[in-house]
Amino acid sequence: GNIEILNLDMKPGNTLKVKGKISADTVGFSINLGRSSRDLALHFNPRFNESVIVCNSKCSDSWQAEHRDRHLSFFRGCTVKFFIEMLSDKFRVKLPDGHEVCFPNRHGYSKISYISILGGLKVISFKL
Numbered sequence: 001g002n003i004e005i006l007n008l009d010m011k012p013g014n015t016l017k018v019k020g021k022i023s024a025d026t027v028g029f030s031i032n033l034g035r036s037s038r039d040l041a042l043h044f045n046p047r048f049n050e051s052v053i054v055c056n057s058k059c060s061d062s063w064q065a066e067h068r069d070r071h072l073s074f075f076r077g078c079t080v081k082f083f084i085e086m087l088s089d090k091f092r093v094k095l096p097d098g099h100e101v102c103f104p105n106r107h108g109y110s111k112i113s114y115i116s117i118l119g120g121l122k123v124i125s126f127k128l
Contacts, residue, residue: 010115020122021079028049030117032114037116041112043057055069073099086105
């Protein structure tokens with residue numbers, strides 16, 4: 001159920017809505033935003049085996065410093081909706097229970113053209 005879009009046109013002020021069903025047997029999934037799979041502004045990666053949400057960025061295929069948030073308010077087998085808001089200086093990810101995970105726009109991107117959704121999230125709907 002992996003998705004990859006290369007011509008997204010996301011700019012500061014835009015909110016991406018992703019709704020999906022989490023696989024019952026997954027260790028996790030990731031939502032990646034950037035310019036390519038090698039240059040990511042936001043890697044949003046809930047990991048059920050560690051009970052943590054890992055956020056990171058990638059520059060020229062090199063991972064940068066991880067940000068970990070222990071607020072994992074959803075679980076395997078449930079349907080979830082995430083709101084990912086792009087601001088000029090950061091990304092704000094609103095979790096299903098209203099908790100927000102913020103991650104800096106380390107590359108200073110003013111446009112996101114690439115998205116991939118990988119792993120155990122079966123996408124039901126996707127709207128920018």
